[in-house]
Amino acid sequence: MRSLLFAPASHPRHSEKVFGCGADAAILDLEDAVAIADKPAARGRAAAALAVRRRGRTFVRINALETEFAFGDLLEVVRPGLDGIILPKAQSAEDVALADWLVGQLEREHGLAPGAVELLPIVETARGVMNAATIAARSRRVRRLAFGAGDYVNDVGAEWTDGEEALALARLQVAAAARAAGLAPPIDTAHTNIADAGSLERAARRARTYGFGGKFCIHPSQVAAVNRAFTPGEAEVARARRIVAAFGEAERRGLAAIRVDGALVDYPIALRAARMVRAVDEVRDGTAA
Numbered sequence: 001m002r003s004l005l006f007a008p009a010s011h012p013r014h015s016e017k018v019f020g021c022g023a024d025a026a027i028l029d030l031e032d033a034v035a036i037a038d039k040p041a042a043r044g045r046a047a048a049a050l051a052v053r054r055r056g057r058t059f060v061r062i063n064a065l066e067t068e069f070a071f072g073d074l075l076e077v078v079r080p081g082l083d084g085i086i087l088p089k090a091q092s093a094e095d096v097a098l099a100d101w102l103v104g105q106l107e108r109e110h111g112l113a114p115g116a117v118e119l120l121p122i123v124e125t126a127r128g129v130m131n132a133a134t135i136a137a138r139s140r141r142v143r144r145l146a147f148g149a150g151d152y153v154n155d156v157g158a159e160w161t162d163g164e165e166a167l168a169l170a171r172l173q174v175a176a177a178a179r180a181a182g183l184a185p186p187i188d189t190a191h192t193n194i195a196d197a198g199s200l201e202r203a204a205r206r207a208r209t210y211g212f213g214g215k216f217c218i219h220p221s222q223v224a225a226v227n228r229a230f231t232p233g234e235a236e237v238a239r240a241r242r243i244v245a246a247f248g249e250a251e252r253r254g255l256a257a258i259r260v261d262g263a264l265v266d267y268p269i270a271l272r273a274a275r276m277v278r279a280v281d282e283v284r285d286g287t288a289a
Helices: 012-020 036-050 070-077 093-109 126-130 132-137 149-156 165-180 197-209 220-229 234-252 267-285
Strands: 003-008 025-029 057-061 084-087 118-123 214-217 258-260 263-265
Touching (some): 003 012, 012 025, 036 057, 036 070, 118 132, 126 132, 126 149, 126 165, 149 165, 197 214, 234 258, 234 263, 234 267
Parallel strands (some): 003 214, 084 118
């Protein structure tokens, strides 16, 4: 998943449009995009949207577990048509365990297969970043992590600049935690400057260099740029294929360090190329997670 586009569940028109904007997944939002007074009604609108069969994956972002709304959110939206729950402000393995248990009960209640609903925790506080490794490893429902910068910089008192220097350490910790737990590459924070396409492109490419595989979007105009940023170019993929082929031949001859296109290739470079080729092929075959 490269692009995951949010739409407020409280606005039926937005909830309908989110499915046709080219994003890899749609997120019906019950949290930040919904006013407190509208939260109970938004649950029913999200459930109604889930009842309509559409192409693509559909997630719902519930309110944080510490709020009075989270339990009601889960009761309403864990049903057929839901692919996953976005769990905001995940701060500990205990948060994941609680959400896992609740979702499991509701799966049984609605006749869903055990484990059918994914949990996607957003790590967006200092405590969450420090606990990212245990959050990532707590449940089989967790297939990837996400990082949320807005709440994170508020929590630590940092400044979110165009260069995003304050996000570097947190991004690395989230990416490392995901990799250590054997998860898919994590999802990066939404970019709030909708009008500046250039800063979005830079942020997305920067996140990719940290090991992220996709990015949240908050406006349809962001989807195409995010998809481009997290999709290897044809030349990049072609070079990766040359590396895989050449290194495989070298191994058969007992060599573990060769030159491809004038650059040194050893095991780390070859493994990275193989991972890229595998990921691209999975997307083309429709088998990517």
